[in-house]
Amino acid sequence: MVRDTAEFPEIFPGDYPSDDIPPGELLRAVLEVALAAVPGQLVLAVSGGRDSMALLHAMARWAPERIAAVATFDHATGVYATDACSLVAAEARRLGVTVVRERARTVGTSEAAWRDARWSFLRRVARGFRAQVATAHTRDDQLETILMRALRGSGARGLAALAAPSPVVRPWLRVSRGELARWVDTEQLPYREDPMNASLEFLRGRVRHQLLPTLEAASPGFGADLLAMGERAAAWRRDVERWLDASGVIVNGEGTRCSLPARLLEQTTVEGRAVIWPALCARAGVTLDAHGTRAAVRFTTTNRRGAHITLAGGATVERRCDSRGDVFDVRRAGGQGTAWPVHAGPSDALPPRFGRWRCRRLGVEPLANDPWTIGLPAGVPVVVRPWAEGDRIKTAGAPAGRRVTRYFSENRVAVLDRPSWPVVLVDDEPFWIPGICRGLAAPSRPGRPDLIWYRCEREFD
Template structure:
């Protein structure tokens, strides 16, 4: 920021008694049509008071983010006056100034805010942060992320802490346009809410329907100083380009663009709230399994949803793993994958290490697993199962909880039940259970002339790819005799001359 300003109201706004409906030029950089009488200073304080009562801030401690700009300095002034009226409107408040350290004058900004708070007798904490673009989000988004992290952390330190920020109607217009250009869906186009919950903390914007010109007017009325951020004129940043290059063009076509956008975003937010409720209900109908790694969805149930709910269900699930601004293209790639009929399996990659993949009537969304190199990693032994002394065996593998059971029998049943979850082995002392065998290994399924690769056995049995590296395989003397849920091989065939064991396997549940 640069020098301290005390704006001249006549220079900024012209005559105070201009007739309603006349176009006037504010120093926002573009024309705005007056839509009814502008708020005066008393009305602004009344609206702020009503906001505090609506959100029951009389019992809350408000943490205010103050940068030193005119918007946040006016919010600070409003909070200060609200505390010293005949009826206190806040349970308490304090100021947090986040020093991003991105500009040479950032230390001066911090000193300016701290000094003004000291004059008012308001507690102010300066929080230095380090801004790193670790997610490819851009320096603007990274700065915003760490700023909110600092504000929310301070608010959580109070029993009834809330965050107050000074976004106004032009900020809402800019946010709407930026999200529209980036391809956001309905939730994103709703832009900023007057009240929201962020990481468990109420985040409130009491000035969202107030014009910036009215904020400047209030600052002039109460001699509220502020500092101008010199980077606000730098069109290298996306928001500044929208503000200085695009919004003047929109205002030339529609002078009431701010007011129209406020009305539109409120409608979108109401529609979004209703549709979100419907999507959350639909989510319970289509999700088959949840874990910390991924979610499994029935493609049949998913296909029965309305197009709007399909997209919303996907968006909800993506946000569960990574709360980012997911684009329409991301959501649509998953929806298309889920509805494909031309292939049993396919996958798409997404930002932030997430992905979606389809396997045998199921769609999975979650963290992409690292590829398994079975040929080089080699098998992993799970257990040496002593059939004589241990009749039941349980273990977890690849997120599945397995139960094995051995039943001694004197002879093979006349008509043994054919089930991939049951196998008969002759009288042996123990069997070995392994996983991670190379998928190129060949086996000879019982009753089949010829052999198959393990990969083909897994595919024919519709065993999901993500489970194959940890799928248990039973061997005797180093040779595969049984792949539970898939095939029994012709190795160690029972010739019915003596006793043996019936082996049972059951994947009873998935581990979270």
């Protein structure tokens, strides 16, 4: 479930009477409100800059029991990046906080590449500690992000920006950089100023130093109006997420796959589908652009089970059947359907796993004729590989051979599951398709002592 953002007082960002409140009292109050809406512990994303160092020290002072660890990432971009990480590590240890530090193996060349590498690291650390990530994004970051997305033509979903419902905790989102600076200066906290903050090389720098000041000068109150628009967009997104939570959406444990009953999308209008599809895909970590949204909306009227479309980045949407009836299934690229390496070896030494499949050697011959079990002749070389287009298997019902896809269709195996389905070969001939059929050469007479019995079955989420 996607966590809702913290419920702050119903005022627009920037309306805190911060000039009348000592900076420490303001930040402590903001932090208490933010943490009250978040259960469990947090992994603090600390870069070494002023805002994130303020988060580290504020949490260590006022909520140390909520810190699972501090995570700091060296982008390998130069001396500053390494020095900043060293500062974070030293301060975290001095404060008695666990710190996880990592250096990028390759140097990114764009803001997007840096962001992807950093978030991959942060998510790994958070999973390891079973915690949520907390960042030091401020009201100024939110304002810049809204404007950048508006320039790219984002709709309401994108304009919610950093205030959108998210598993990421952002305690400083209603605090300005200036308010954090007052406290950091008062407490004389150490930090490193990122030289990229003053650079105009990337879009965020140009928005921060040129575009926003110009727009504010030309139209006083422009920033406040933009933030208010972001608030309305975020409230709209929270309503959409609540509807999705109540609709029966199912997400796998890895967050790479989700499904929703097809009737819920079929019963909505075209405009409603254009709202629901991006929210549904986001549950599987898939971001829909305008083209992808239009494709998903058109796909809603597809009634054939097994039909699917491929979205940007290799993500897929499929119509299939489960215990709820017809569902739309969204999978992120590289998820459950990914093929696995070929295994070759003797029949008495099959590995315990093939991708998302488990293979278990049985001590005795099974009593029932189970398609998920097989008896392999002892001492025979066996190859286990993923199914390939064109595979044929000779069975008792089709001694001349029949395409495996026909058996898949008869057993209602989803198209997207087939590339990861194991095929067992003996003497280069398909011998067994677990759960589907046995080849003509597979032993059929029970009680043979020279057979080694295995059970192979899928590992479901």
